[in-house]
Amino acid sequence: MTPLADILLAAINDRRAELITLLQGFVRTPTANPPGETRRGAAYLEAFLRRCGLAYRVIAPMPDMPNLLATFDTQRPGPHLVLNGHIDVFPPGRDERWRHGGPWSGTIENGRLYGRGTADMKCGTIASFVTYALLHEHRDQLAGRLTLTAVSDEETGGKWGTGYLFENHRDEVAGDCCLNGEPSSAHTVRYGEKTPHWLIFRVKTRGAHGAYVHMSASANKIATRLMAALEDLTDIRPEMPQAVARNLADPAVRKALDDGLGEGAAGLVQKVSLNIGMIDGGLKTNMIPSECKLEADIRLPVGVTKQRIRAEVTRILKDFPEVSVEEISHPHDEANWCDPEGHMLQLIQEAAHRVSGVRPVPVITLAATDARFWRQSGVPAYIYGCSPDLMGTYDEAVGVDEFLNVVRVHALAAAAFLAPEGKGI
Amino acid sequence: MSDLRRRLLAMIDADRDALVDLLSRLVRARSPNPPGDTRAAAAVLAGWLEVRGAPYRVVACNPTMPNLIGSIEGARAGPHLVLNGHIDTFPPVAAERWTDDPFSGRILDDKVWGTGSSDMKQGTASLVAVYGWLHALKAEIGGRLTLTAVSDEETFGPNGARYLLEHHSSEVLGDCLLNAEPGAPTTVRFAEKAPLWIGIDIETVGAHGAYPHKSPSATRIAAALIEDLAAIEETDVELPPALARAIANGAPEIDRIHLAGAAANMGRVTLNIGTWNGGMLVNMLPGHSRIEADIRLPWGVSPTAMVAKVGKIVARYSHASMRVISSQAPEWSDPDHIMVDLIRRNAHEIAGLNVRPIPSLAGTDARLWRQRGVPAFTYGTTATNVAMPDEHTDINEWLGVVKTHALSALDYLSRGATK
Numbered sequence: 001m002t003p004l005a006d007i008l009l010a011a012i013n014d015r016r017a018e019l020i021t022l023l024q025g026f027v028r029t030p031t032a033n034p035p036g037e038t039r040r041g042a043a044y045l046e047a048f049l050r051r052c053g054l055a056y057r058v059i060a061p062m063p064d065m066p067n068l069l070a071t072f073d074t075q076r077p078g079p080h081l082v083l084n085g086h087i088d089v090f091p092p093g094r095d096e097r098w099r100h101g102g103p104w105s106g107t108i109e110n111g112r113l114y115g116r117g118t119a120d121m122k123c124g125t126i127a128s129f130v131t132y133a134l135l136h137e138h139r140d141q142l143a144g145r146l147t148l149t150a151v152s153d154e155e156t157g158g159k160w161g162t163g164y165l166f167e168n169h170r171d172e173v174a175g176d177c178c179l180n181g182e183p184s185s186a187h188t189v190r191y192g193e194k195t196p197h198w199l200i201f202r203v204k205t206r207g208a209h210g211a212y213v214h215m216s217a218s219a220n221k222i223a224t225r226l227m228a229a230l231e232d233l234t235d236i237r238p239e240m241p242q243a244v245a246r247n248l249a250d251p252a253v254r255k256a257l258d259d260g261l262g263e264g265a266a267g268l269v270q271k272v273s274l275n276i277g278m279i280d281g282g283l284k285t286n287m288i289p290s291e292c293k294l295e296a297d298i299r300l301p302v303g304v305t306k307q308r309i310r311a312e313v314t315r316i317l318k319d320f321p322e323v324s325v326e327e328i329s330h331p332h333d334e335a336n337w338c339d340p341e342g343h344m345l346q347l348i349q350e351a352a353h354r355v356s357g358v359r360p361v362p363v364i365t366l367a368a369t370d371a372r373f374w375r376q377s378g379v380p381a382y383i384y385g386c387s388p389d390l391m392g393t394y395d396e397a398v399g400v401d402e403f404l405n406v407v408r409v410h411a412l413a414a415a416a417f418l419a420p421e422g423k424g425i
Numbered sequence: 426m427s428d429l430r431r432r433l434l435a436m437i438d439a440d441r442d443a444l445v446d447l448l449s450r451l452v453r454a455r456s457p458n459p460p461g462d463t464r465a466a467a468a469v470l471a472g473w474l475e476v477r478g479a480p481y482r483v484v485a486c487n488p489t490m491p492n493l494i495g496s497i498e499g500a501r502a503g504p505h506l507v508l509n510g511h512i513d514t515f516p517p518v519a520a521e522r523w524t525d526d527p528f529s530g531r532i533l534d535d536k537v538w539g540t541g542s543s544d545m546k547q548g549t550a551s552l553v554a555v556y557g558w559l560h561a562l563k564a565e566i567g568g569r570l571t572l573t574a575v576s577d578e579e580t581f582g583p584n585g586a587r588y589l590l591e592h593h594s595s596e597v598l599g600d601c602l603l604n605a606e607p608g609a610p611t612t613v614r615f616a617e618k619a620p621l622w623i624g625i626d627i628e629t630v631g632a633h634g635a636y637p638h639k640s641p642s643a644t645r646i647a648a649a650l651i652e653d654l655a656a657i658e659e660t661d662v663e664l665p666p667a668l669a670r671a672i673a674n675g676a677p678e679i680d681r682i683h684l685a686g687a688a689a690n691m692g693r694v695t696l697n698i699g700t701w702n703g704g705m706l707v708n709m710l711p712g713h714s715r716i717e718a719d720i721r722l723p724w725g726v727s728p729t730a731m732v733a734k735v736g737k738i739v740a741r742y743s744h745a746s747m748r749v750i751s752s753q754a755p756e757w758s759d760p761d762h763i764m765v766d767l768i769r770r771n772a773h774e775i776a777g778l779n780v781r782p783i784p785s786l787a788g789t790d791a792r793l794w795r796q797r798g799v800p801a802f803t804y805g806t807t808a809t810n811v812a813m814p815d816e817h818t819d820i821n822e823w824l825g826v827v828k829t830h831a832l833s834a835l836d837y838l839s840r841g842a843t844k
Contacts, residue, residue, distance in 0.1 A: 194635065212787070216813075224648040285700060295704070391633050392710070393632055393640075
């Protein structure tokens, strides 16, 4: 009998054109968040499930932001694996800065498929759906249970998506392990991540007519000083747990981080980073701005708690009586990780090695994903996906072959995880 | 005092309550610009003129931004005086910090409160009223009086004063302009600094916010650029003697009315970063940021030189590009002009004020007349909380200004007879 792994790889090869079209169609369905209206994106994925004859449920606490949940049980004892991907994508920015036919073109040029969300994470979400459908076809060779979750609002914190599912359907979605296709690069598997600490700073001054610069402090000028002062946060040193410290000390891991995420990434994994993502100051050119709003995206590494950052921000703000601060990220999220040598991690490494010849190393990553909901519940969650190089940029793209490899690795790793006891695949 | 002047003052006194009501209603007829819909406020002014039978017509190149213009001919030859005020206001600032509704028009503590009550609905109401009273006296005055109430001074006048000067110049140019922007009734403004507005765009690749090593941050570049731009405030300035003298003589009064530091700012380049935006989402590394700088040039500094100076600073940042939004040269009129003399004498007579000719920090539509060679002067009430919460106008001070406007216009137009 042909091993299941070979059957899966053959099926993916046979359906190559169909899979590319599937991703292309998904990219052509705009799901920018904000505004976060993801109904069309969900409908697109539902149509796929229906074509495959698969049952699913729509869970939509917000009517504009439906989540999809599908599950099958093999009726044989085994672990419960959960696949998770998000439907929403970053906003496209300004259309005229996109080449290759605009942000929703799905154009393929020189082996790359272009459009907002191709990398983050329509490639990965399609990989989950294809994996689910393929494993369902071959469920008679598997044990345990497989669940598929596609969520609406990962880009804005997951309150109505994965967060909602964990609060209201925990028994169905927590499982024993989560596999997620967010971008990771072929060189790494992500076992942990920094946590975002989002702060809104509001600078308030009296304001005045713009010609009377002596009459009021300028909220915008105070904002520039505040930005400089906040840089202090990036000097905070983390207290790393030993398993993570060991992993980060590994030269192969550091090299993979720099190769996968760009020079400097290995350093950033262990550092507090600061990004002023949004600025909005002043009403009119000829008025001294009485308000300036800064939205800061601070990323905390494993070993720096939110409590510590809050204390440091409070200290910095002592010099800025005009400034108030509000926390908008989830107050209880912390940088999170699971076992860097766990079972699923090894299965992903083996699958990736077979598919691409590269054995990805376990890394902590910079960006937050919904995987944190599993890790914070004590369930291991691993991420393997395409290159994150172009996520969030104009001309975001994913390599077509890269996409197919992600599908292959997910299908093989998931099948291996659900292999009946004592059997490989 | 001549009989004519006495009768004019009597008319004003008789209209006192109606006048205060006019200002209150004008404030309630909100006209923030942007967006700049001035129809309701223009209708309030038109109503005043209708009741008094004073001629006017609506000129509206943009239907939502009507201007009122009207002219009356005196009985004799004489100079042509143009009155100019604007109908629009700043957008209301920080609504939650106002004691009352920002457009209340409330009359309380002998003050009229609300957005535009000072800048410059008090002034425009005054000029409209003066035009109405002098219309009643037109058989006894000389020359010609033209009223212009315009829609978009706050956004530089493309639909308002500038439009009128371009398309109706023979009607609205005149021999002298009297404008009633707020300042202080102890000063008459004969010059103003010139606004130079520059937009700067910063464009980078952008990235996910967790990857700050992947792209320069447009907001961070903008912050650094803003810090660097402060250098333009150190520009050496050589003021023309008339201006240097007026600033030196007026310094204590300038600092009194516009707070300490105002006189020093008259003679130097100032920089305000009026708006600063950037980014799309908190967790994206911003790929663009935009700054709009409001630079004010004193007399003797050319906009061309300043644009070059800003350009040099911007050029240090490869991701930044700049464009000039608006540029003009600082202008001034003769501080010894007859209109200055009339305002000084009348303000002294009416309110016991010693009025000094000084330049102004802020720009007004008066500059458009100066640019066309017409002497232009601004006289108005104290600017109280302009572009701040709780903007208001003191009614008694305002009535003194209204009378000074009325008498100065009358005196100016009567000169034809005595020439």
